[in-house]
Amino acid sequence: MGAGHSHTGHGGIDPTPGALAARRKANLILAAVLVPLTLMTVVAMVLLWPSGSKDGLKLSSPYAAAPGVSFDTGTIQRVVVGPCMDPAAQADGQPAPGAGQGSQCTFAYTDPDKGGNPVKVVINPDIAKSHGVKAGDGIRYLNLSQTQGAAAQGTPSYVFVDFVRTLPIILLAVLYAVVVIAVARWRGLRALIGLLGAYAVLVSFMLPGLVEGKPPLLLALVGSTVIMIGVLYFAHGFTARTSTALLGTMFGLGITAVLAAWATDAANLAGVGSHDAATLANVSDHISISGIILCGLIISGLGVLNDVTITQSSAVWELWELAPGTSRRKLFASAMRIGRDHIASTVYTIAFAYAGAALPVLIIVMLYERPLGDALTSAELSEEVIRTLVGSVGLVLAIPVTTLIAVLVVKATGLRGAALPAGDGGSGWVPDTEATDHASDGGGSGAASESRRGRRAELRR
Template identity: 65%
Template sequence: MGHSHLHATESSEPSASAMAARRRATVLLSAVLVPLGVVTLLAMVLLWPSGDRSSLDVASPYATAEGVSFERGTVREVGQGDCPSSRPTVDAGGTAMTCTIAYTRPASGGGVIPVEVTPELAKANAVEAGDEIRYLDLAGVIQGGAAPYVFVDFVRSVPIVALAVVYAVVVIAVARWRGLRAIIGLVGALVVLAQFILPGLVDGKPPLLLGLVGSVVIMYGVLYFAHGVSARTSTALLGTVFGLGVTALLAAWATDAAHLTGVGDENAYTLVNGADELSISSIILCGLIISGLGVLNDVTITQSSSVWELYELAPDTSARRLFASAMRIGRDHIASTVYTIAFAYAGAALPVLILVSLYDRALLDTLTSGELAEEVVRTLVGSIGLVLAIPLTTGIAVLVVKSVAPTTGRPRVPAGRHNHAAGGGGGATPAVLAVEGAGTLAPGQRLVALGERRRRPVEEEDA
């Protein structure tokens, strides 16, 4: 009985027909994305903030009065002693209070000075010898009264810069040039955030349009710069734009329906008191749109690449089977990324979670309270937009690859593959490929012909 095999060999380069299909897909997607990009840029120009902050009256915590300055120094020793701030009490015949004092040598030179540490940090033993700190020098305005040197904050420049350098080195070492482009794209995204979105909110621009336009501009830049201009990237970008649209609509509804006012936040109070026309609800709405950008980009680029890989492995697979195969990958991605969003927000809000867990309240009341409502809504809105973006991106990718697929009269053998048949008399029988199922091979499998026309995937050891 004849027994024939089809051996798959690795090929780093796609076939000529696959390259032609990609070029046709790029042209097709450009017909949608180029006008969308032009409209987005026009909207960005119309929404560009004026930069006028004259109406704001926000006091900077780092502003100092005349004779007062922020200084840096290195802690030499930490100990307990009479609080310098209790000197007026002692002068009046009272008893001095005991507090933690960081004996610090100023960076500008001079002798060691006593810096009074706040009770919160003293309780946690956070200040240690060798720490570099910032302190408030009140010696120019206080003579014999309260503490002339008060702890303000730690100097964290060295560890944070070192961590950023390690992060960049790891990303570039693993992802190489694509990793470098991704980091540069991230810097560009932060520029858009700082120069367009934040000043636009201060100017009172429509938050829904501002967040949506800014996010689309960021995605255009980040995706194309990091992943290159290709049909896969364009497909992912189109899916991301759809996902952003869904997220924006959900965020607009949820912000109003859940009454997210942000009044429980100390920073929100500062903004409200500093500018009467500034809307905290608008800031929250814009934040809901921006918060899901990273994960949304991740799932759309993965789904787009999955569809293209499945199509190029089995170009004759029907659109329905291609969609079903890609969605099996997408469902696994949904399961993992939903956890990612939930745990990311839980980690960021951990102190609040601990605090509200100590209250004697029902679980539903706790989750819907002012302290947690914003985080809960952010998690749910981001997750819904993420989940819906996966079938949207998959469907777009399938439509694109099928629209540009070459029309041939018979299935083709992908480049780098050959077949041979060996029978009892040594003759060769040509085989016609007919892949069952979704038309894809699992790892460790290859196609083995049974008879002359019917083939199925079997395990490697069956060969």
């Protein structure tokens, strides 16, 4: 080999000093942008951290049992339909609450999980009519048998509360984890752990902050940024492509936050007509329903935004690896063709996800035969419509920005190649691909291949 050539044995290529310097420079630029943003986010999170105090909250939990009342669980053995008149009160002629004279009720003879004789649980008419109960169902019921005078007042001693869904949810969660880990392997496991961390931020920081009346816009931006920094780096590693996706995600978050703040005020989203909103308004004077809606508009787009930015960033890297000599303009155009397909499918994803969540409301609107315009701008549907539009605008604009950053970074950090031997026709580009490495050494040794793969992985950072 002549002087100045950077070849290694078996045709491998070492990165040139210029390529390494360019990579370091690009990484320093990314760090110069992301490190201050991360520090500012952490400081803001510390300043906004909720105290956790529940003083002043007017809590009246429907799950709190009165003295002598307990919530029990059991398994239904058989279901019968009979007179709603409680046998213990027939002598006084007092029917069970909500039952007319001679009406029929559904009862479930249930074996208590804590042991003892089967108990006769009265099933709510709504459940009996819409869903029904059957032998083998696990249920949660209210035990009033120890309350003073319950039988004398004709009150049922055991009243259905809810189904026990622990087992099916656990089975689905295990199946989900197994599928993710089997397909994505260690990266899938890291993503699942990152998801738990995201929920920890949501539960310990954002939700208590909203209850205490912290600024909802700032709370949502800080919490969402912390979540994205954590899940992206934890799942995908500290690489240039991850940092690129994070920058695109932050841009999309900023756009979403601005639009959400404007839309919440301009469309007067105040949760009017929502039972949950009315409940929260009565819990504390510090809770702002419009602030909660604003925060929800921002949080709801996190998953899809993360999806499009990391996918777009990876697409740029993969396209470049296939053709390292591609110009910035062509690389951007090729990646944006992928991005446009992603935009189309993601818009459908968001719209149908929200439509599915609002399906009961949509059915009611259809049955009332309201004009489409009135229905979409009504209190019942306007929040879902605005959530769809705000989230879609943020993610659509994040795609070209992420693509542009990724193209600039990958061209700055990529392997430029080394000068070819004179017998090979002079200097030029040497593609840094698996196929080229394999062809250059006729299959090569395993150690050499591993060395080249290691160098490529290092350059991708």
